[in-house]
Structure formats: structure tokens, C-alpha cells
Amino acid sequence: MIIVSEDEDDSDSNPFLFLRQPVHDSILNINHDYRYLRMGYYVSAHAETFGVDVTPSCAEIMDAYRNPLLIEKARRNGMLTGDYRLLVSPQGELRLPVLLFAVNPFTNNSMKVVNSGEKLPGMIKKMSYDARFPVSLHPLTGEVLEIIQIFGESTNEETSEFTKKFFEIFNIPICKLVVQIDDDGIILNHCEPAMKKEVDWDIVHDKVHEIKKKRYENSLLCRGIQFQG
Amino acid sequence: MKIACFVEAYNFKDSSERSALLRFKSTAESMGHAFEFIFKDKISKIQNYDALFIRAVTDPSNSAYIVSRLAEQYGLRVIDDPHSIRTCSNKVILHDIFMKNNIPAPKSSLFTGDYSGEALDDMRKTLGFPVVIKTPYTRFSSHVEKANNEEEFIKISRHMLRKTRVLVLQEYIHSNFDWRVGMLRNEVLYSCKYCIPEGGWKVKSKINGRNVWGDTIAVSRDSISTELKETCIRLSECVGDGLYGLDVKETDGGYKVIEINDNPSIYEGYEDAVDKDIHERIINALVS
Numbered sequence: 131m132i133i134v135s136e137d138e139d140d141s142d143s144n145p146f147l148f149l150r151q152p153v154h155d156s157i158l159n160i161n162h163d164y165r166y167l168r169m170g171y172y173v174s175a176h177a178e179t180f181g182v183d184v185t186p187s188c189a190e191i192m193d194a195y196r197n198p199l200l201i202e203k204a205r206r207n208g209m210l211t212g213d214y215r216l217l218v219s220p221q222g223e224l225r226l227p228v229l230l231f232a233v234n235p236f237t238n239n240s241m242k243v244v245n246s247g248e249k250l251p252g253m254i255k256k257m258s259y260d261a262r263f264p265v266s267l268h269p270l271t272g273e274v275l276e277i278i279q280i281f282g283e284s285t286n287e288e289t290s291e292f293t294k295k296f297f298e299i300f301n302i303p304i305c306k307l308v309v310q311i312d313d314d315g316i317i318l319n320h321c322e323p324a325m326k327k328e329v330d331w332d333i334v335h336d337k338v339h340e341i342k343k344k345r346y347e348n349s350l351l352c353r354g355i356q357f358q359g
Numbered sequence: 360m361k362i363a364c365f366v367e368a369y370n371f372k373d374s375s376e377r378s379a380l381l382r383f384k385s386t387a388e389s390m391g392h393a394f395e396f397i398f399k400d401k402i403s404k405i406q407n408y409d410a411l412f413i414r415a416v417t418d419p420s421n422s423a424y425i426v427s428r429l430a431e432q433y434g435l436r437v438i439d440d441p442h443s444i445r446t447c448s449n450k451v452i453l454h455d456i457f458m459k460n461n462i463p464a465p466k467s468s469l470f471t472g473d474y475s476g477e478a479l480d481d482m483r484k485t486l487g488f489p490v491v492i493k494t495p496y497t498r499f500s501s502h503v504e505k506a507n508n509e510e511e512f513i514k515i516s517r518h519m520l521r522k523t524r525v526l527v528l529q530e531y532i533h534s535n536f537d538w539r540v541g542m543l544r545n546e547v548l549y550s551c552k553y554c555i556p557e558g559g560w561k562v563k564s565k566i567n568g569r570n571v572w573g574d575t576i577a578v579s580r581d582s583i584s585t586e587l588k589e590t591c592i593r594l595s596e597c598v599g600d601g602l603y604g605l606d607v608k609e610t611d612g613g614y615k616v617i618e619i620n621d622n623p624s625i626y627e628g629y630e631d632a633v634d635k636d637i638h639e640r641i642i643n644a645l646v647s
């Protein structure tokens with residue numbers, strides 16, 4: 131497995147070099163931001179063109195970052211999700227308070243909490259760019275937390291089982307999750323890129339070393355040399 | 360079967376596009392299927408259908424991708440499927456696919472902003488001038504420019520790099536028209552010539568400050584050369600088995616593929632002017 135990263139010094143390659151070369155091995159693509167049209171996305175796309183396994187794949191990236199796809203996938207895999215609605219303009223009876231997430235190509239860090247029925251139509255209009263893009267509405271039922279997920283580990287101890295499960299399902303090495311904690315448990319609402327400064331790079335570093343160690347041991351085993359200690 | 364056709368309001372503005380959409384509907388109905396137009400506010404109802412046909416502009420970052428992926432996951436037959444959208448919408452990914460599969464195409468390279476003398480020399484030697492510069496996300500020729508010399512290249516590319524970290528550079532290939540070959544399930548569905556308007560170099564060119572489209576001349580799919588057909592089949596197979604429109608230049612040195620589009624334009628009286636069965640074939644692909 132080859133580790134490609136712009137962020138992690140001990141990676142095997144950086145994205146700029148990687149994109150210019152053919153790929154023959156499976157790829158672990160480590161980035162705090164896998165958004166479409168960013169380097170993190172291109173690394174996965176390049177690996178896919180060469181038919182090798184890549185973590186995360188482009189489909190996995192899109193499934194995590196596009197809110198309705200995230201929620202549907204989480205549901206199918208038994209994670210708790212809110213009763214979300216996708217709207218282009220204010221319609222029908224809308225439960226309050228509510229969390230709003232933009233589902234457009236431009237907005238990152240889009241969470242808005244709306245408590246008042248008066249403000250809701252204006253906010254939907256704004257976030258939908260006047261009905262051009264959908265907005266995802268999630269009922270607000272618990273305490274809202276933003277957590278950073280790194281290879282299944284969480285920056286918040288209370289949610290460590292949850293992030294483990296998230297990583298198993300979504301296969302995104304680093305991301306920010308918006309969740310709510312209420313009496314039923316931890317509800318997944320949103321996933322977006324983490325900011326570089328929000329990531330605990332020591333965890334990433336340890337992970338990279340673990341993978342490299344395993345890779346080295348395997349190569350010794352392949353050459354018939356028993357690994358000692 | 361119940362077919363959903365995902366559209367946006369703009370799909371009904373041009374009368375020949377509107378007529379084509381209505382032709383799809385009447386064709387499906389005459390074949391015994393229900394055909395309903397759905398808009399983005401009904402994305403979450405997609406599981407109520409058996410097949411999805413997308414006519415709204417596709418891109419991984421717009422609503423069409425969401426409906427395509429949801430439909431795929433609910434087990435619907437989908438044109439355009441998410442994999443084809445992800446692949447065809449991005450010129451950097453296409454560049455990769457062309458290289459990997461030895462698709463005959465203009466010489467091309469990726470550019471990430473290295474303006475050193477060595478890099479510019481290298482570019483001049485391999486691609487020469489004029490050079491064509493494209494952003495990954497261009498469509499309808501909107502972010503495709505031609506630089507006639509190094510000065511123009513630096514100016515245009517610097518401007519484009521403000522919005523993207525990678526550009527695709529290509530040798531310029533002069534032609535009076537692009538072949539447009541429509542593919543469905545890796546077979547040729549229709550073919551036409553998209554002509555370059557006089558005074559321009561793209562099918563949609565800005566001439567005296569005005570956008571001008573060249574003429575479309577439909578050509579029977581049976582009459583195109585075997586070489587063109589085989590080139591198109593080979594590239595189509597590299598992407599998937601959906602509905603694609605390939606743009607190809609005919610040169611003295613053989614055919615050179617410019618791009619493969621998912622979601623190709625189908626306007627009444629244009630692409631369907633000679634091969635009249637394209638609506639029926641597409642509906643068939645959605646229901647069988």
C-alpha cells in the first residue's frame with residue numbers, strides 16, 4: 131500500500147508527483163479535505179483510473195460529503211439519523227428547531243440552526259440560492275456536537291464507538307462530523323472536510339507508522355525472513 | 360415500467376430541446392411505459408420509479424448526481440449513472456483515462472502552475488503554440504481557451520488557476536468540425552458533424568462579442584468509418600455502458616478524441632435528424 135498525502139510528512143508520495151505517475155499498488159489517500167475538484171479527490175480518481183484499490187474511493191467521498199447520500203447510506207447501515215427532509219423552497223409544515231445544511235457545490239461549513247418559524251423561509255431561500263439547490267433539514271432534538279473523525283478515532287471520547295462505526299461504513303480517513311446526542315443515542319447529521327488545524331496530526335502520524343511497520347513486516351515475510359520483535 | 364426523467368426548468372426553454380423531451384415521453388408511453396418529468400424537489404421520491412433518465416446538466420457537485428446515486432442504490436436503471444458522471448465531468452480524469460488506455464487524442468499534459476523556464480520550454484517542445492487550456496470542469500466550451508504564445512498562456516492559465524489547482528493543456532488541432540458520435544451501451548447510436556462557426560475555433564465561439572453556435576449536420580451512423588466507430592467504442596468501454604457523446608477531430612494523422620460526455624445534447628431536428636430511432640433505443644435501454 132502506498133500512502134499519498136499533502137499533509138503528512140512521512141507519506142510515500144505527495145499528490146502533485148502522484149498524479150503524474152502510473153499506479154500499480156493500492157493507495158491510502160490521506161487528506162483533511164477530499165472535496166470534489168481538490169487534490170484529495172484527484173488522488174483517489176487517479177488511483178481508480180489505474181484500477182487499484184483506494185481508500186477512500188471517489189464514490190465514498192461523494193457519499194460522505196453530499197448530505198442526502200450520507201444520510202441514506204448511514205440509514206442502510208443501521209446508523210441513527212434524523213428524519214431529514216430535502217427542500218428547495220419552504221413547503222408544508224416544518225418542525226422547529228431545525229438544523230439546515232446546504233446541498234450546493236460551493237458551501238462548506240454550512241450548518242445553520244433555526245429556532246424561529248419566521249426566520250426559516252428566508253434562511254432556506256438564502257441557502258438554496260433562491261431555489262436553485264436543495265437544502266437538507268434535520269430536526270434538532272439533542273445536543274449538537276462537531277467531532278473530528280480520524281481513522282475511526284474521535285476527538286471526543288463519548289463518540290468513539292460511533293466514529294469507529296462511521297469509518298467502517300464510510301471509509302473516510304479524516305473528516306468533521308456533525309452529530310446530535312439525545313436519549314436515543316448519537317444521531318448523524320452531516321459530514322464535511324475538517325480544517326487542517328482541527329486535525330490531531332499525531333493520530334494520523336501514528337497510523338501512518340503502523341501501516342508502514344506492517345508493510346515492512348509483510349515484505350520481510352514475503353522474502354522468508356522471520357520478523358523478530 | 361415507470362421512468363423518471365430528471366430535468367430542470369431550463370431544459371424546457373429551447374423549443375427543440377423541449378420537443379425532444381416530449382418525444383421521449385411519447386415514445387416511452389407508446390411502448391407501454393409511464394414517463395414522468397421530475398424536478399429537484401422530488402429527489403427523495405426516486406425510489407417510486409423503475410428507471411431514471413437524467414436530462415438536467417450533470418456534475419458531481421449538482422443535484423443530478425444526488426438523484427443518480429440514490430437511484431442506483433435503490434436498484435433503478437440509470438442513465439446517467441454516477442460513475443459516468445464522475446468520470447466525464449472532469450477533464451483531468453479524462454486526461455488520465457486517455458493516457459492509460461492509449462486513446463488517440465491531442466498531445467496533452469497537466470499543469471499545476473510551474474512557470475519555471477524549464478517547465479515552459481518543455482511545454483513549448485511537447486505541445487507547441489497555440490496551446491489549448493482547459494479547466495477540469497468546463498462545459499459548453501465555457502472554460503476552454505487558446506493561447507497563441509507564452510505571454511497569453513501565462514495570463515490565461517494564471518487566471519484559471521485562481522479557481523482550480525490543475526489545468527489540462529493540449530496541442531491545438533485545427534478543424535472545421537467536430538465529429539459528435541452518440542454511444543449507447545457501447546454501440547453507435549447516432550452521429551453528426553458539429554461545425555465550427557466562421558471566425559471561431561470552437562463549436563460555440565465568441566465572435567465579435569456574441570456567442571455563436573456552428574451548424575449541426577446529422578450523418579447516418581452506418582456511414583461513419585470503421586476507424587471512427589472503433590475508436591469511439593474503445594473509449595466508451597473505458598467509461599461504462601451508458602449514453603455518451605464523443606467529440607472527435609478528423610486529422611491527416613487519423614482521428615483524435617477531444618472528449619467523452621455523459622448526458623449528451625439531444626435536440627429535435629439535430630442529433631435525431633437522420634437516425635430516427637434514438638429515442639426508442641434509449642427508452643429500451645432504460646427498461647430492459
Ligand SMILES: Nc1ncnc2c1ncn2[C@@H]1O[C@H](COP(=O)(O)OP(=O)(O)OP(=O)(O)O)[C@@H](O)[C@H]1O
Binds near residue numbers: 532562
Ligand atoms: N485540443 C484542441 N484543439 C482544437 N480545438 C479544441 C481542442 N480541445 C477542445 N477544442 C474545441 O473546443 C471546444 C470545447 O472543447 P471541449 O469539448 O474539450 O470542452 P467542453 O467545455 O466540455 O465542451 P462541450 O461541453 O461543448 O462539449 C470544442 O468545440 C472543441 O472542438
